[in-house]
Amino acid sequence: MNKNMSTTKCFNCLLLLSLIILICGGCVKQPKSYESPYERSADSLLALMTLDEKLGQMTQMCFSTITLDGSKTLDLNVENFRDAILNYHVGSFLSGSDSAQRWVDFITDIQEIAVNETRLGIPLIIGIDHVHGANYVFEGTILPHNLTLGCSFDENVARMAAKVTAIETAPLGLHWNFTPVLDVGKNASWPRLYETFSEDPLVCGIMGATFVDTYENLPDIAPVKLAACGKHFIGYSDPKYGYDRAPADIPMQVMYEHFVPSFKKAIDAGLKTMMVNSGEVNGVPVHRSARLLDTMLRQELGFRGVILTDIKDIDRLVDMHKNAPDFKTATLVSVQAGIDMYMACNAYEFITVMKDLIKEGEITEERIDESVKRILKLKFELGLFDNPFPDGSKTEQIGSVEHRDMAQKMAEKSIVLLQNDGILPLKPGKKVLITGFAAHSKKMINGAWTYDWQGIKEDMQPADMNTLYEAFKNEIDSNNVFLHPSKGIRNEKEKETFITATKDVDVLIVTIGEEPYSEFEGNLNDLTLEQSQLNLLDAALSTGKPVVAVIIAGRPRVFTKQADQCHAILFAGHPGTRGTEALVNIITGKVTPSGKLSFSYPLAPGHVIPYYIKHAEYSIYWRPDTARKFLFPFGHGLSYNEFLYSNLILSDTVITSRNQTITATIEIKNMDSGQADEIALWFIRDRVGETFTRPVKMLQHFERHSIPGGIKMKAAFEIIPEKHLSYPDERGNMILENGMFDVVIDGKKATFELKL
């Protein structure tokens, strides 16, 4: 079939029908006003639709319902697909994993049927979890996971990551990416911590909003667009005891102060779609919470886009939360709360019960129209009606050398040097032994959501990627690189073999951490590093040779006793396809490390994160100031260069009106030779909170500076009272209290007064 012809056919018929509607509508009604031509087009199309067609648009199915063996691999079961699209009028699908060419072919095939064989020719919108690059495309560039990216404290890194992802996603006909995760990583045990950027709301907001803006406005993928999907609204990331989807109890003041800001920033950046939190907050599953989905999201935060459920979560109101007696009630309350599209995945019950609910007058067709109009508007905005087919000519950039180089840059800016007694950078000529669970594995480096939900098996990982061992061999004299792959030490014999392997080497590089997991599969009772890995570290330390620990993990696994003895420690998280080259470049000094921890590394399992503890906690439990608070605190990160901060100056010491600002400046000098990056982290301490108690400090501004060797530069932060000094109450109203505030940077502080 000629694709251009079919598109034109569909578009012309739409135009004609719209004209008829417009003329007929004009006889009886006042012309409506529309905020955009997309809304007008959506409205015109909506007027032509039957109830069945509308309900189909509100339904999203998994590709596994229309593939031959129900797997993620893209072999179309045409009969099942025709059933989905002709009988149920399904408007959206998700998931799948295959090569770029197979994606192009598959989506071309299904869009042809959608556009040419259905009454109105409405194109499908396909959702995908490209959460660290195009991770469901076999040739895709696998980027570092978000927690690693967050450690770059760099908007440009987020922009680069979003750009690579968009360019490797949209040409395949995938126009809806289920990222960015805007959840604030407050709970170190939560198995999705690595999907968040940080424990800090500002970092999550800035990185997340940059993703949204880049996806949705990237000229490189024109004429189509990629919709971002903020997730998971809201309060998902602090479940009790850290289990995924466990209930969360979050006071509303905390909700507004810590969880709302990242979502708000993304919405302000134009976020087109939002996915709902699968958990329950304060006793109410979020999928049925009108308080959160309607009052907060729609009315207070002004979100106008599409609200998508998470997978099968209407069913879970019945099966999991036991908060609705049956699926019909669950559907009713979710739709009443505000969901627009159900990620039903593999059953059509949503459509049938919705028809009953409408027939019985429980849900009005006007309510359905609101949702369907949003969905159609999204499809128009993304350019799907004009360009429903993948653009096979634009796929050559997928996995390109340029993108892989960019992936390496991202990792290099994100990896954090946590400890170093001077062993790093490694002197040339040293013999190194690479050991531990990730020494010779790609799977551990890439982590979960790589070609498969839990990460694909080792032999299917990217062929042209290097393990850490291989990357070392490529970079330094390969005769000096030795491998002892080991998941840890479980007995004396394994210890002996290991000790023997260390005999002729100078330095031990020990990878420690976690195998890939996603969602509840990663639930954990104890953050302590696995005993066999602790044994490996102990054995390595017992040799008396320098030990460099490299942490490959989705969350901070605790190993305080051993950490204290390591000569150097690096945090890499899951750094992606080129993460091993980035690590080698940092270890050998080719690249100066510049990442800083975007989360607090606890001293003990169950120990406190995040860093923004309250004054009371600080004064009762944490004093004196010299007491050790974290294994490594939020914002900690070493460089091979020394940076000297001095001369913290405020442009004024009193603010007397809301419009007045104060500029804080500080000088940062690169004390060594060679250009290096330094991230300036500006905190504000509200000394007294009268309405609500305040945290000891909150990050209010951050900036990465690249400073030439020996040069001093000036960093600045403009303090705007309403933006940086206020905080929300339990209804989200902002409170601005007079009093004393400290600006804190690199342990230095300057004080000013707000006196309105």
Ligand code: BGC
């Ligand atoms: C996850 C979402 C994801 C969705 C679709 C769910 O299990 O919670 O983050 O986008 O699956 O794959």
